[in-house]
Amino acid sequence: MAELLAAVDEKTVDDDFTFTLEVVCRLLPLNSANEVRAMRDVLEKIITNIKIDPANLKFRTLKLQNKTLRTKLFDLNGAKEVMFILGFRRKVSDDTKEASMILPLDIKSTEVSILMNEMIETLLESWSWLETQLNICLEMKGAIKSTTSCCAECLLQIRLPNGYILKGGFFADEPLKTVNEFIQAFRPLSNSEDKWILSQTHPNITFSEEEYLNKSLNDLKLTPRASLIAHVSYSTNQLEEISQTEALTKAHNDDILARKQRETNLRQSKIIDAEAVKQERRRVLKQFEDDRANARERRLFAAVTQTSSETTPTTISATSSAQENRDRDVDVSTSIQEGSIQGQGSN
Numbered sequence: 001m002a003e004l005l006a007a008v009d010e011k012t013v014d015d016d017f018t019f020t021l022e023v024v025c026r027l028l029p030l031n032s033a034n035e036v037r038a039m040r041d042v043l044e045k046i047i048t049n050i051k052i053d054p055a056n057l058k059f060r061t062l063k064l065q066n067k068t069l070r071t072k073l074f075d076l077n078g079a080k081e082v083m084f085i086l087g088f089r090r091k092v093s094d095d096t097k098e099a100s101m102i103l104p105l106d107i108k109s110t111e112v113s114i115l116m117n118e119m120i121e122t123l124l125e126s127w128s129w130l131e132t133q134l135n136i137c138l139e140m141k142g143a144i145k146s147t148t149s150c151c152a153e154c155l156l157q158i159r160l161p162n163g164y165i166l167k168g169g170f171f172a173d174e175p176l177k178t179v180n181e182f183i184q185a186f187r188p189l190s191n192s193e194d195k196w197i198l199s200q201t202h203p204n205i206t207f208s209e210e211e212y213l214n215k216s217l218n219d220l221k222l223t224p225r226a227s228l229i230a231h232v233s234y235s236t237n238q239l240e241e242i243s244q245t246e247a248l249t250k251a252h253n254d255d256i257l258a259r260k261q262r263e264t265n266l267r268q269s270k271i272i273d274a275e276a277v278k279q280e281r282r283r284v285l286k287q288f289e290d291d292r293a294n295a296r297e298r299r300l301f302a303a304v305t306q307t308s309s310e311t312t313p314t315t316i317s318a319t320s321s322a323q324e325n326r327d328r329d330v331d332v333s334t335s336i337q338e339g340s341i342q343g344q345g346s347n
Contacts, residue, residue, distance in 0.1 A: 027078030029169025
């Protein structure tokens with residue numbers, strides 16, 4: 001097993017994720033029996049074609065958008081890890097921008113025949129192991145009971161410290177320590193003295209004692225499904241380093257918070273200043289509008305006053321003329337009346 005794991009580690013291209021055989025063994029049982037058979041048949045056909053004509057790039061290129069390949073291979077649990085174990089690498093075409101899985105081979109090399117033989121040998125060796133694992137999945141009780149449910153006899157969902165939910169399929173009689181090995185393969189701990197500890201919330205149990213690690217998943221009542229929480233048990237030296245790191249981290253975070261608070265205060269001050277400038281501008285504009293309105297009123301009043309002063313003498317003159325005419329009419333009327341009285345007296 002150690003040699004196989006080393007072989008897979010050499011094929012790893014992503015530093016954040018080590019594709020190991022242990023991981024693949026736990027991901028493949030998450031598929032149903034029908035899916036496992038479909039994956040096995042497709043892989044067998046792909047490898048047969050490559051074996052017949054390894055220099056043909058068409059056989060060594062699998063388009064990720066191919067509907068059949070997606071349904072029977074790429075969309076299944078563990079497919080990505082399987083392809084990396086077989087030596088395939090993801091590549092995007094410069095022309096079409098389509099992504100494909102390609103089994104690389106330098107056909108321009110002077111030693112192309114040697115490289116081709118080595119590629120075929122590695123490919124067939126990896127496929128032999130993978131085919132065995134696929135057949136083991138079909139022997140699980142889950143696969144025997146139903147062809148549409150997952151093959152695993154025990155399906156575990158494990159929440160890691162970063163919140164990621166890791167799923168894995170196991171035999172019911174496997175010991176709990178195989179789960180720890182699975183987590184270690186998926187997320188290796190740098191310090192050999194550190195170890196993964198599993199716990200369960202319902203019921204509330206921490207599987208930290210050695211006796212738990214050797215008990216089967218069935219005896220621990222983790223079958224057919226269970227949810228676990230994984231956390232790290234650090235060594236004493238590691239805890240001291242973590243404490244120092246946490247202190248430095250806290251000081252760093254405090255500095256960041258203080259800087260953010262200063263920036264916030266500065267932004268608020270700028271907002272207040274900007275609002276004050278805006279209010280002053282509004283006040284000046286309002287004063288300017290009021291001044292203009294007052295000026296218009298004064299001009300209008302002056303115009304009205306001037307018009308009134310020009311029309312007043314004419315009105316007075318007309319009034320005097322009318323009064324004189326009325327006085328004259330009265331005098332004439334009086335004279336007539338007096339003449340009439342005198343005429344009557346003579347008679």
